[in-house]
Amino acid sequence: MKVTRRDLLVWSAGAAAGLMVTPVPWKILDDTSKWSQNWPWIPQPARVPIETKQSFCTLCPKGCGLRVHMAAGWPVGVAGTATHPVSRGALCPLAFGAHQLNWHPRRLRTVRHGASDSSWQAAQGAFAQAAKEGRVVVVEGYPGRAASSVFETFAQKHGGRCQVVLGSESRSLKPYELWTGVNASSLGYDLENAKTIVSFAAPLLDGWGSPGQFTRLWAERAAGMNDPQLRLIQVESSLSRTAARAWQWVPIREGSDSAMAAGLAYALLEQKLVPAHGPVPSATLSAVAAETGLTPDAIRESARTIVAKTPVLVIARDENPSVAALNVLLGSVGARGGVVRVLKNERPVLSADQTITDARAVLIDASVPWEFNPQTSAEVFRFAAWDGGGSREDWLLPAPGFLEDVVDVPTAPASSVETYAVAPALVKATSEVKSAAQFLGNLDSTLLTSEKIIQTRCEDLFRARVGTLHGREAIRVSEVPSVEKLREELWKGAVWTGDASPPGRLRCELKEWPASAAAKTVDDWSSEWAAPVLPPLATKLYIESGLREAPQRRNA
Amino acid sequence: MSARYGMVIDLDRCTGCGSCMMACAAENNVPPLPQSSERTGLTPVLVRKVSNGKDGTSRREAFIPILCMHCEHDTPCVKVCPQQAVEVDKATGIVMQMPQRCLGCRYCMTACPYHARYFNWRDPAWPPGMEKSLNPGVAVRMRGVVEKCNLCHARFHAAKEKAAAAGKREINPPDYVPACVEACPTGAIHFGNLADANDPVSKEARSPEAFRLLARIGTEPKVYYKSKEAWVRALAEPNSARASEVQHG
Numbered sequence: 001m002k003v004t005r006r007d008l009l010v011w012s013a014g015a016a017a018g019l020m021v022t023p024v025p026w027k028i029l030d031d032t033s034k035w036s037q038n039w040p041w042i043p044q045p046a047r048v049p050i051e052t053k054q055s056f057c058t059l060c061p062k063g064c065g066l067r068v069h070m071a072a073g074w075p076v077g078v079a080g081t082a083t084h085p086v087s088r089g090a091l092c093p094l095a096f097g098a099h100q101l102n103w104h105p106r107r108l109r110t111v112r113h114g115a116s117d118s119s120w121q122a123a124q125g126a127f128a129q130a131a132k133e134g135r136v137v138v139v140e141g142y143p144g145r146a147a148s149s150v151f152e153t154f155a156q157k158h159g160g161r162c163q164v165v166l167g168s169e170s171r172s173l174k175p176y177e178l179w180t181g182v183n184a185s186s187l188g189y190d191l192e193n194a195k196t197i198v199s200f201a202a203p204l205l206d207g208w209g210s211p212g213q214f215t216r217l218w219a220e221r222a223a224g225m226n227d228p229q230l231r232l233i234q235v236e237s238s239l240s241r242t243a244a245r246a247w248q249w250v251p252i253r254e255g256s257d258s259a260m261a262a263g264l265a266y267a268l269l270e271q272k273l274v275p276a277h278g279p280v281p282s283a284t285l286s287a288v289a290a291e292t293g294l295t296p297d298a299i300r301e302s303a304r305t306i307v308a309k310t311p312v313l314v315i316a317r318d319e320n321p322s323v324a325a326l327n328v329l330l331g332s333v334g335a336r337g338g339v340v341r342v343l344k345n346e347r348p349v350l351s352a353d354q355t356i357t358d359a360r361a362v363l364i365d366a367s368v369p370w371e372f373n374p375q376t377s378a379e380v381f382r383f384a385a386w387d388g389g390g391s392r393e394d395w396l397l398p399a400p401g402f403l404e405d406v407v408d409v410p411t412a413p414a415s416s417v418e419t420y421a422v423a424p425a426l427v428k429a430t431s432e433v434k435s436a437a438q439f440l441g442n443l444d445s446t447l448l449t450s451e452k453i454i455q456t457r458c459e460d461l462f463r464a465r466v467g468t469l470h471g472r473e474a475i476r477v478s479e480v481p482s483v484e485k486l487r488e489e490l491w492k493g494a495v496w497t498g499d500a501s502p503p504g505r506l507r508c509e510l511k512e513w514p515a516s517a518a519a520k521t522v523d524d525w526s527s528e529w530a531a532p533v534l535p536p537l538a539t540k541l542y543i544e545s546g547l548r549e550a551p552q553r554r555n556a
Numbered sequence: 557m558s559a560r561y562g563m564v565i566d567l568d569r570c571t572g573c574g575s576c577m578m579a580c581a582a583e584n585n586v587p588p589l590p591q592s593s594e595r596t597g598l599t600p601v602l603v604r605k606v607s608n609g610k611d612g613t614s615r616r617e618a619f620i621p622i623l624c625m626h627c628e629h630d631t632p633c634v635k636v637c638p639q640q641a642v643e644v645d646k647a648t649g650i651v652m653q654m655p656q657r658c659l660g661c662r663y664c665m666t667a668c669p670y671h672a673r674y675f676n677w678r679d680p681a682w683p684p685g686m687e688k689s690l691n692p693g694v695a696v697r698m699r700g701v702v703e704k705c706n707l708c709h710a711r712f713h714a715a716k717e718k719a720a721a722a723g724k725r726e727i728n729p730p731d732y733v734p735a736c737v738e739a740c741p742t743g744a745i746h747f748g749n750l751a752d753a754n755d756p757v758s759k760e761a762r763s764p765e766a767f768r769l770l771a772r773i774g775t776e777p778k779v780y781y782k783s784k785e786a787w788v789r790a791l792a793e794p795n796s797a798r799a800s801e802v803q804h805g
Contacts, residue, residue, distance in 0.1 A: 039698065042698060043690065045690035045692040045695075074689060075689065100686050103684070205573075206573065219744070239615055241573070539588065540599060541577065545599065545603050547574050
């Protein structure tokens with residue numbers, strides 16, 4: 001066959017046309033793009049300098065110190081502040097993704113009324129009308145802030161009341177309130193001076209308290225030591241992360257914490273390991289053994305182990321009077337290394353009711369966990385930065401997100417160190433958001449703003465001349481030259497700590513051994529994370545690694 | 557003088573909190589997992605839970621963060637890469653992955669004895685606006701390439717730039733700390749220069765409690781682990797008679 005020039009041209013044209021319907025050109029294009037990284041839809045961060053600013057995490061009441069890396073006005077990463085006297089540079093895992101939360105798909109950007117969009121004016125009008133017609137109940141999650149003061153003043157002026165949803169650490173201190181007459185929010189656990197800590201399922205190594213406070217202490221005094229300076233005994237039904245790392249794990253049946261506490265008390269008294277004073281639990285060791293799944297001898301042995309190294313501190317996971325009574329028996333209430341009074345003049349807080357019947361309006365602050373949904377016929381105004389889904393509230397109001405508002409950070413729950421700090425607004429909100437305190441301030445112009453209250457608190461600290469300011473270096477407040485300087489330091493990320501004082505005996509009266517407390521469901525996400533969503537990267541914790549169970553109630 | 561950066565991870569201090577995984581992902585602009593995915597996310601550090609294989613009160617558990625071991629000898633991923641997209645940096649000892657050269661054949665993933673390499677199955681994507689939260693120091697990797705831990709090499713560059721600005725050739729060691737080391741709340745991850753006999757990490761790596769995963773295959777990993785627990789140390793050689801005894805005994 002003779003091949004002509006025409007044939008060559010036809011074949012060439014055919015091959016070229018045919019090639020276009022094969023994957024080859026597209027693969028070449030794809031590879032070229034891959035090598036050059038030039039697909040327009042792949043985001044590439046702008047090459048801008050990174051600046052580091054000090055702040056505090058306000059996503060839960062623990063207020064850990066943060067170093068926020070900022071680029072072009074946006075936070076691009078967070079790390080812990082090593083000089084923070086309580087959190088000591090540690091953060092919970094969720095905090096490392098907190099800077100992405102403001103862009104979460106479930107971020108609330110508009111006022112919602114029922115199922116439809118509304119406006120701030122309409123919400124304010126509705127709230128003002130409700131406040132005129134009846135009582136207002138304000139519910140919040142982090143007491144002691146400047147915003148808390150705004151809520152209290154508003155409630156007092158309008159014949160309402162302020163309630164607080166306490167975290168599990170604060171709730172575990174509630175029984176002492178009744179026995180000592182001191183508010184639970186004024187009490188703390190002196191972890192620093194304890195030699196043995198008996199934890200009844202409290203996740204001490206898993207986000208309990210200020211995450212850095214106990215984990216750093218444990219790492220220094222206990223981790224990997226056969227005879228540690230600090231003995232952590234975990235009484236828990238399952239081998240949790242804390243139990244796995246504890247010096248001793250005492251496995252008991254689920255829900256038998258109260259019985260175990262009574263059994264230990266009985267064994268302590270029976271073996272004369274503690275002075276016999278106060279009430280005696282009625283339960284016998286054999287009954288406790290049957291309930292907990294341990295033998296009577298194992299309970300006796302545990303009792304001996306507990307008192308082998310003192311001071312001993314017992315911590316419950318939640319409000320459990322039987323477990324708290326063990327501290328009374330061991331003489332750990334008001335003693336060094338025990339339950340101590342931290343704040344002198346803290347006002348009592350009213351725990352939030354699950355059912356609110358006597359109110360015309362309920363205002364829920366953004367600091368309240370999303371799971372708190374009171375049963376009420378009142379009109380509910382809920383502030384939240386993110387929509388957790390399944391909302392039953394009448395009004396859903398967009399609150400400032402991560403670092404979008406000036407917030408002061410008072411003493412963390414259950415901490416034995418009195419602290420005060422200010423988290424400045426480092427990020428501009430991209431939509432119109434208001435905090436609950438600003439919302440109330442718009443309705444009642446006589447209310448002081450949070451900024452003004454923070455300023456007053458700075459002045460009070462300066463005038464009192466006590467405590468230390470932990471900034472780049474620690475300085476005594478008495479050496480700070482002016483209130484402006486103190487304010488400036490606090491705004492730059494310094495932390496004020498009160499002077500440690502001897503615990504002083506707390507008068508503690510326990511008339512009878514408390515009845516068993518109902519066991520609560522254990523949540524694998526122990527951190528008191530108030531935001532209704534998790535950072536998108538949190539899937540690393542429950543999908544990629546399977547370290548935790550998938551969160552049922554939170555949206556990643 | 558060239559360095560040999562490495563780690564010693566004290567497993568007796570690891571509580572399995574996952575802070576290292578979160579901090580690493582945020583630092584290195586790892587995209588969030590698409591909702592439809594199951595365990596296909598990128599985890600340059602992956603914390604695994606291990607146990608002594610027993611039940612009841614005898615059960616013991618520990619957590620092992622697994623990352624690129626930065627093998628020094630006969631580095632398996634380097635040997636199999638047809639594109640020269642993986643190399644051991646002579647100045648730092650870090651096993652570097654260059655996404656621009658990677659053609660996505662995944663030979664390196666097959667060769668890696670530690671399963672510490674991950675394939676980018678999708679275009680990296682973030683919810684609208686979230687790209688503003690990306691770390692400007694780290695480039696986003698494209699679909700179709702393999703990636704892994706590079707000991708936060710961007711932080712090494714930043715430390716080099718800082719040293720250069722101060723007129724120095726060598727970096728100041730505290731200026732170069734990988735994100736996982738910085739994030740660990742118990743201080744379980746120690747990082748340093750193994751080539752410096754006086755470096756605390758170098759000393760720790762020589763302690764009797766230190767061990768390396770699959771040391772018998774001779775790849776000389778620069779990530780060491782440490783534990784006082786014999787059953788944990790035995791897990792380093794999963795096929796050995798000793799480990800088998802611990803796991804099933």
